[in-house]
Amino acid sequence: MSNPTIVTRFAPSPTGYLHVGGARTALFNWLLARHSGGRYLLRIEDTDLARSTDQATRQLVEDLRWLGLNWDNAELVYQSRRLPIYNAIIDDLIARGLAYKAYETAEELSAQRVQAERARRQYRYRRPQLTDEQIRKYESEGRPHVVRFAMAVKEYRFSDAVLGANQGFGPGEVQDFVIRKSDGMPTYHFGVVIDDQEMGVTHVLRGQEHLLNTCNHIALQEALNYPRPIYAHLPVILAPETKAKLSKRDRDQKIRQRAGEWMRSQKKTAADLATASGLPEARLAEWFGNTAKQLDLSEQPPVMRIVGLREVDLPEIMVHDFRKNGYLPEVLNNFLALLGWSPGGDRERMTMDELVSHFSIDGIGKANAMFNRDKLLAFNTEASAASPPPRMLAAMRDYLAINTDSPLASADDPQLEKVLKMNHGFHILREADEKSRFLFLPDNEIEYQTDAVEKVLKKNDGQGAAALREVRGVLDGPANWQAADIEAAVKGYCDQKQLGLGKVAQPIRVAVSGTTISPPIFETLEFLGKAKTIARVDRCITLSC
């Protein structure tokens, strides 16, 4: 019994960073291919000339590589480079009467839709009866046209590997969809059918939002005499904020919401926001007036700064966001795999190899899944604590490569390993990074936070400050500047003075870090070294006590 090789593919359109919904689709296709020893291909669907960019393609490729979802085609397939192939097939369909040119303008079509809606009737495009004379006239005028596929008016049914048999729609839903746009590019529906056939794709795993599109695709396959691949429609990933399909727009929405709050509480207008952020007023007014408009990636930071939003306050939607915040790619894959799929039983934490060996279409569920960031965080915390140091060092290097503003970027490998060890238990690398930056700052750049100084040093008639002055001498003591020796010295002082360790450790912490939060204090001091420790204590006493 021959078992034909399974061929899957991921076919994103390059309009920006890869988002987690797309990553999940890519992952499932990759897993199916790897599990079965088949092939997984990558195709770039760049037929929307207005929105596709080379930069987006590069970002997509980089995100996919970061996730470790490597594809098997040496050369990427770009739809925009395959026009002659599409056109030959379209010409053939036209010659066979299965496709035809349609001359309506966008305005005419939308007028027809409005009219149908007024008449409380569903709009369905069906082939208009044009006389030869009309066609000659349009052609001689050089009127722009699209090519539409002449769908037979009948039932379209197919079986879905996840949703079951008998999917599709009846004759009432049929309409003649566009297969070539007026700019000469194929539409998604056309390109996907042709390319899947030519690339030998056997299994199509994609989001459930494509379920009904499948009818168009099978109609085309029938007309072209192509075999039908196996379809598996994945449940949709829902955003907790909106309880609707996870979308890039969710980030913009958060900024919009905060900007609204800012204007209300500060009694400001969009014009004020424009001035403060340095963006054109007209642009911000446009954005505010229309919720369908989004800020560009370059416009977001200035606005966020003004309204008091940090990068980490935004929901992570893009794969790049997760990378930038320091999640482990294998953890993101593990978590994403569980959104709509389960290996059965209680198994949850899986390595990439385990995902591959357990994956099957049977384990894919039908119900939509809400994206639960807390659980991802918990997975990442656990995996970060359990991963071997070399793995975490590599992850930290990757994190720093795209967070070049962090002072840790200047650290050498042994230092980074110590930082990782000191911060054991962190959720994401950003947390370890931000908690450790003071270690790599020059002494004179340590900023003493006023509430930390107040609470730890000045309160109770300067009890903390007094302890700090005394312990300064103690810190001069240890000949060996090792955490254990420093700890022994400080604890000895505490015992002698009948003080809890916290009464002394916290003032030291504020003195060296400027804040009440740091890695464990004695390891921190060891890392800083005796000279820096004492210099910072002295500086703190001078400035803040």
Place this chain on the structure above:
RNA sequence: GGCCCCGUCGUCUAGAGGCCUAGGACACGGCCCUUUCAAGGCCGCGACACGGGUUCGAAUCCCGUCGGGGUCACCA
């Protein structure tokens, strides 16, 4: 609104008629540990949407109701 898909703890899910007093994970609450923030340990709270069938027996099968989502482009 039409069409389509779905419905087990707050969330992700296990569950293929008796193994279910419904299991796990995250979150949440309590206690412990503790030099900060975390991490960790122990304990706990918590669901078969509702109503009808079918069956000796239903979370599991059927029907209806309700609820949620998707989709209605010269975007993919």
